[in-house]
Amino acid sequence: MGVANIREIARLAGVSVSTVSRVLNNHPYVNEQKRAEIMRIIAELNYVQNSNAVHLSTGKTKVIGVTLPLVNNQYYSSIIEGIAAEAARHQYNLMVCQTNNVPEQEHNILRLLKNKKMDGLIMCSRSTSCELLDEYAEYGPIITCEANQTASVSSVHIDHYLTFQIGMEYLISKGHRKIGYCIGRKNSFNSAHRKRAYHDMLRSVDVKPSADWAFEDCLIVQDGKDVARHIQQMKEPPSALLVSCNHIAAGIVKEAGSLGISIPSDLAIVGCDDQPVGELLEITTVSSPSTLMGNYAFEMLYERILHPSSKKESRELAPILVERRTT
Amino acid sequence: MGVANIREIARLAGVSVSTVSRVLNNHPYVNEQKRAEIMRIIAELNYVQNSNAVHLSTGKTKVIGVTLPLVNNQYYSSIIEGIAAEAARHQYNLMVCQTNNVPEQEHNILRLLKNKKMDGLIMCSRSTSCELLDEYAEYGPIITCEANQTASVSSVHIDHYLTFQIGMEYLISKGHRKIGYCIGRKNSFNSAHRKRAYHDMLRSVDVKPSADWAFEDCLIVQDGKDVARHIQQMKEPPSALLVSCNHIAAGIVKEAGSLGISIPSDLAIVGCDDQPVGELLEITTVSSPSTLMGNYAFEMLYERILHPSSKKESRELAPILVERRTT
DNA sequence: GCTTGCTCTGAAAAGCGTTCCACACCGTAT
DNA sequence: ATACGGTGTGGAACGCTTTTCAGAGCAAGC
Numbered sequence: 001m002g003v004a005n006i007r008e009i010a011r012l013a014g015v016s017v018s019t020v021s022r023v024l025n026n027h028p029y030v031n032e033q034k035r036a037e038i039m040r041i042i043a044e045l046n047y048v049q050n051s052n053a054v055h056l057s058t059g060k061t062k063v064i065g066v067t068l069p070l071v072n073n074q075y076y077s078s079i080i081e082g083i084a085a086e087a088a089r090h091q092y093n094l095m096v097c098q099t100n101n102v103p104e105q106e107h108n109i110l111r112l113l114k115n116k117k118m119d120g121l122i123m124c125s126r127s128t129s130c131e132l133l134d135e136y137a138e139y140g141p142i143i144t145c146e147a148n149q150t151a152s153v154s155s156v157h158i159d160h161y162l163t164f165q166i167g168m169e170y171l172i173s174k175g176h177r178k179i180g181y182c183i184g185r186k187n188s189f190n191s192a193h194r195k196r197a198y199h200d201m202l203r204s205v206d207v208k209p210s211a212d213w214a215f216e217d218c219l220i221v222q223d224g225k226d227v228a229r230h231i232q233q234m235k236e237p238p239s240a241l242l243v244s245c246n247h248i249a250a251g252i253v254k255e256a257g258s259l260g261i262s263i264p265s266d267l268a269i270v271g272c273d274d275q276p277v278g279e280l281l282e283i284t285t286v287s288s289p290s291t292l293m294g295n296y297a298f299e300m301l302y303e304r305i306l307h308p309s310s311k312k313e314s315r316e317l318a319p320i321l322v323e324r325r326t327t
Numbered sequence: 328m329g330v331a332n333i334r335e336i337a338r339l340a341g342v343s344v345s346t347v348s349r350v351l352n353n354h355p356y357v358n359e360q361k362r363a364e365i366m367r368i369i370a371e372l373n374y375v376q377n378s379n380a381v382h383l384s385t386g387k388t389k390v391i392g393v394t395l396p397l398v399n400n401q402y403y404s405s406i407i408e409g410i411a412a413e414a415a416r417h418q419y420n421l422m423v424c425q426t427n428n429v430p431e432q433e434h435n436i437l438r439l440l441k442n443k444k445m446d447g448l449i450m451c452s453r454s455t456s457c458e459l460l461d462e463y464a465e466y467g468p469i470i471t472c473e474a475n476q477t478a479s480v481s482s483v484h485i486d487h488y489l490t491f492q493i494g495m496e497y498l499i500s501k502g503h504r505k506i507g508y509c510i511g512r513k514n515s516f517n518s519a520h521r522k523r524a525y526h527d528m529l530r531s532v533d534v535k536p537s538a539d540w541a542f543e544d545c546l547i548v549q550d551g552k553d554v555a556r557h558i559q560q561m562k563e564p565p566s567a568l569l570v571s572c573n574h575i576a577a578g579i580v581k582e583a584g585s586l587g588i589s590i591p592s593d594l595a596i597v598g599c600d601d602q603p604v605g606e607l608l609e610i611t612t613v614s615s616p617s618t619l620m621g622n623y624a625f626e627m628l629y630e631r632i633l634h635p636s637s638k639k640e641s642r643e644l645a646p647i648l649v650e651r652r653t654t
Numbered sequence: 655g656c657t658t659g660c661t662c663t664g665a666a667a668a669g670c671g672t673t674c675c676a677c678a679c680c681g682t683a684t
Numbered sequence: 685a686t687a688c689g690g691t692g693t694g695g696a697a698c699g700c701t702t703t704t705c706a707g708a709g710c711a712a713g714c
Binding site: 005006017018020025049054055057 | 669671672673
Binding site: 048049050051052053055056061063070071072073074077078080081084088093094095096097098105111112114115116117221247250251254276277279280281291 | 375376377378379380382383386388390397398399400401404405407408411415420421422423424425432438439441442443444548574577578581603604606607608618
């Protein structure tokens, strides 16, 4: 059946609901005979707890939320993979919420934390203001997978300034001076850090960046292809590109091949994450440990679920340069 | 704040909890003045319902589960994308459960359906017996994204026989006779259909397949690379390969390039899904509409959540041959 | 004048498990 | 002999909302 409830079990076993509850939760102090009998009846009736009643009663759900801009992207998939592995170890379930970078959708998910549909939240997307984040952090722990300026929300993140710095230093050391970059959303926090590193590094070798070398709003593979086409048309094209995502880099590399742009001699490419397509196409990349980031994100969240009082903490992960065939 | 409950609101507004509940749920028959006052108090106290109490009371959670073997795989990501889009339209949340194809983990997720943690379940992985599936289908609707032989569980799936048939017919029409194949899990239902189509098609042109042409357990990109190396060593290599996943095909194509195997003249490659890497590397593929499959899966599940009595239904999606540069 | 049918409201039950508190019993230590 | 600590058990409150049912008030129709 499975329609029975704990009271029914208690009645059949001739004990109180308290005792059945103890059996269910493996509490000590239950007579072994009764325990066995209760377990027999539970098995016979095919009974399981109603988890909503458990949630209501305990105030916990064993569910954590994960927001991300889009589900079908290997960078975010790697993070989820890391979160999922740790979550499974601790018997937590994952609620995955695609936000499309729409603030209102993110807000809706924050509300799920407030109304106790989840015990904590890991935000891989973030279009929400710090104030709102701090406000909702009162209702349950939040971890962002980006740096944030809040008072209470911990984060684990890639150092994007350092990522671009490493990429730039590497390209500069290879003799490049006309270096361009490709980034995604023009006004995101991450992009700001990247751009700052880009300008700082160019300045360090007294190069004045050309506005033509900046490619923004590169989100999908096709955008990378467009960049390659664009570069072919340029009078004074960059000799190297630092590209924020490997799938964009892949688009550039692939289209360059078709256009007869030789890589790396005409154009060197450095990607900036650890998407598998980078390995497949042998793209040099400043690799970010995104699965590890997911592991840490869950660990930190879990810690805060257990000890809600702990203080804000920021964990920064260093990227690693992986030299392959595009430089 | 935020700690108030419906009773508190009722007390402050000088009405009963019923009336507050009606306001919360937009029921008619509430005096406009009271409604306004109640809404004012709700806003002032920053109150939201405790969703666990709502779930307990209504018996619904507005959550559906999705099982998949692994999260970090573009084929499954596309399906989830399709599910997520439809789910969002109907205000459902997604619980994503990675099973690693371990039956016991799948069983654990089925239990979540039984104990009412979710209203329905879409299974993209399936290592579970039909009996078990039928048993759990009593507790809530289940849709599989593979064909299944159960009495009660609906499915939406790619016709894998047809997929391989189309691929084989195409390769045969191109003059190939020494055709090999790569598949993933040797003993899965899908693989069985694929192999059957493979043998049927070869037989139709009186070719006896060599056991050497069968590559099984191809799961990750490296497996594809290994296939390419293996083929280079062969005395009598196949002239074409039908590959069940594009990421495997990508590994083959890429490694073949390094090894000096010319594609398609030495070796033609046909992939069998719609992973973006196929487009990127211009791999000819028998494309399966996986995002669409996700859309349908949610639609069918939703229909059954609303009308639990409806009968088993199977929806088969036809793949489409996309000719690119590897044939 | 009486019936019928809305509109509006509240009490109470139902949904179900956890946990605190009180109590009882038994053995051991003082 | 008495006190104390551990073991075992049940009652009842608690977590919170939805929903059914009963009833009140009021207007329109016959």
